[in-house]
Amino acid sequence: MSGVQDALEIKFRLIDGSDIGPKSFPASASVANLKESIISQWPKEKANAPRTIKDLKLISAGKILENNKTVGECRNGLCDVPDGITTMHVVVSQPPQDKGNKETNNLKQNKCGCVIL
Numbered sequence: 864m865s866g867v868q869d870a871l872e873i874k875f876r877l878i879d880g881s882d883i884g885p886k887s888f889p890a891s892a893s894v895a896n897l898k899e900s901i902i903s904q905w906p907k908e909k910a911n912a913p914r915t916i917k918d919l920k921l922i923s924a925g926k927i928l929e930n931n932k933t934v935g936e937c938r939n940g941l942c943d944v945p946d947g948i949t950t951m952h953v954v955v956s957q958p959p960q961d962k963g964n965k966e967t968n969n970l971k972q973n974k975c976g977c978v979i980l
Contacts (some may be wrong), residue, residue: 871934872948875901877909885948890935894921896930901953913955922952924960946975 869891874884883904888897898916905912913919921928928937930949 869935871938874948874950875953876950877953879909881906882950884952888934888942890933890938892934893930893969894932894934894937895930897921897928897934898930898953910956911955918956920954920956922954923949 870887870889872884872885872887874886875897876882878952883901883906886904887901888900895916898919898921902916903925916930923937926937
């Protein structure tokens with residue numbers, strides 16, 4: 864394979880429809896490296912910025928990509944266009960809610976509203 868085919872142009876589509884990239888990545892780059900790149904390029908004006916790579920999920924061709932896989936391993940021949948740009952979708956995980964509030968909400972939801980006459 865030539866060096867040109869070993870590099871992939873990837874852009875990252877955020878949930879609001881805006882994009883980060885495109886940027887060229889080698890086929891040997893791990894998904895964790897892609898996530899680190901996304902975090903470093905995250906738009907400052909966005910409120911839900913991820914803090915770590917664990918806060919991000921990358922989706923390509925309908926599959927969630929695992930951090931330990933390389934870009935080359937995640938390629939889907941049906942979706943990749945030679946010399947084209949691959950779009951990966953980015954999902955930011957929400958931080959877990961406070962456990963105390965959750966228990967309070969459950970208590971309110973479990974109350975019975977029945978009245979027997």
